[in-house]
Amino acid sequence: MRTPLSSPLLGRLLRVLLAALCLAACAPAAKPRPELTPEATKEAELQREFALESLLERQDRLNALGYTMITANEPLCRQRGRVRKSLGLTADYFNTRDSKEWLPVLSKKWGVGENTIVVTGVVPGSAAAKAGVLRGDVITSMGVKAGHTGKRLNVTQEMDDMSAKGPVTLKLLRAGKTVSVTIPAPVDVCDSRFVVRIGDAVNAYADGKNVIVTYGIMNLYSKDEDLAVVLGHELAHNILGHARKDESGKMVPSTPEKEAEADAVGLYFTARAGFSIENAPNVWRRMAAQNPAHIRGSLVHPSSASRFVDMEAIKNEIMQRQAAGLPLIPKPRVVPGQ
Numbered sequence: 106m107r108t109p110l111s112s113p114l115l116g117r118l119l120r121v122l123l124a125a126l127c128l129a130a131c132a133p134a135a136k137p138r139p140e141l142t143p144e145a146t147k148e149a150e151l152q153r154e155f156a157l158e159s160l161l162e163r164q165d166r167l168n169a170l171g172y173t174m175i176t177a178n179e180p181l182c183r184q185r186g187r188v189r190k191s192l193g194l195t196a197d198y199f200n201t202r203d204s205k206e207w208l209p210v211l212s213k214k215w216g217v218g219e220n221t222i223v224v225t226g227v228v229p230g231s232a233a234a235k236a237g238v239l240r241g242d243v244i245t246s247m248g249v250k251a252g253h254t255g256k257r258l259n260v261t262q263e264m265d266d267m268s269a270k271g272p273v274t275l276k277l278l279r280a281g282k283t284v285s286v287t288i289p290a291p292v293d294v295c296d297s298r299f300v301v302r303i304g305d306a307v308n309a310y311a312d313g314k315n316v317i318v319t320y321g322i323m324n325l326y327s328k329d330e331d332l333a334v335v336l337g338h339e340l341a342h343n344i345l346g347h348a349r350k351d352e353s354g355k356m357v358p359s360t361p362e363k364e365a366e367a368d369a370v371g372l373y374f375t376a377r378a379g380f381s382i383e384n385a386p387n388v389w390r391r392m393a394a395q396n397p398a399h400i401r402g403s404l405v406h407p408s409s410a411s412r413f414v415d416m417e418a419i420k421n422e423i424m425q426r427q428a429a430g431l432p433l434i435p436k437p438r439v440v441p442g443q
């Protein structure tokens with residue numbers, strides 16, 4: 106069964122809703138859900154409000170960290186031809202067909218109705234933030250037709266693409282008033298986006314275009330400098346072209362060599378973005394404690410023990426360069442099979 110979705114944000118909420126249902130009662134023959142009492146219906150709406158806040162909180166953290174990584178490393182990404190423009194905002198398109206359950210919450214928070222585009226996040230310090238765009242602004246005009254073609258729109262990406270052609274002028278509805286904002290100059294960034302995935306699994310991965318990070322890994326690495334090590338690694342997979350699909354559309358499996366390269370280049374990315382890498386190797390120790398199977402390693406992943414040892418060496422190399430005031434450019438590494 107598929108729900109028609111047009112909003113990535115709502116999509117994430119619905120996916121977790123389905124996952125949660127499955128955890129609670131994944132019986133082979135699903136019985137219809139019992140109707141909620143009026144009190145429970147009210148409580149359900151409140152819980153959805155909490156769930157939305159929780160998602161936005163994590164999305165903000167990930168977007169801020171990710172933005173630091175993709176701006177600081179733009180020169181390295183440019184050498185690989187992997188750059189794009191960024192306004193530094195996320196926007197989602199909602200319509201009333203999306204979900205009856207989530208609509209009251211979205212409507213209460215942002216006035217979501219039929220074909221509404223809402224700014225769901227603004228990265229501090231970005232072009233959008235400097236121009237005065239705020240979360241919750243409803244975009245009534247942005248120079249492209251949205252919502253009428255029936256096709257799914259990735260509004261965030263559309264707007265970033267649009268900004269490459271010149272200043273972007275948005276007509277916004279804010280607290281009932283129309284405001285016009287022009288974002289003059291987008292910023293050049295590494296071509297990778299960051300996506301929160303709802304779920305407890307301690308996991309992060311790269312799909313070539315996005316770095317996907319679960320609640321589980323964000324909770325484990327509550328310090329930004331630790332999470333930045335994971336983001337650096339996954340960003341490196343995207344920029345180095347590791348995460349790609351074969352002719353049949355399947356993801357090409359990783360190899361221990363590619364993982365080692367992503368560890369090395371990724372740690373440079375993290376350091377260049379200004380994060381302390383003093384404790385970076387411990388990130389893999391803590392990962393091993395969560396996933397003991399990684400200690401031995403596999404055909405895809407190197408042993409977390411070798412990773413720790415190798416990371417110590419890379420960390421020392423980077424810190425020596427920092428101390429000597431040398432540029433932080435990773436050494437080219439030969440990776441078979443690329």
Ligand SMILES: [Zn+2]
Nearest residue numbers: 338342364367
């Ligand atoms: Zn990896």
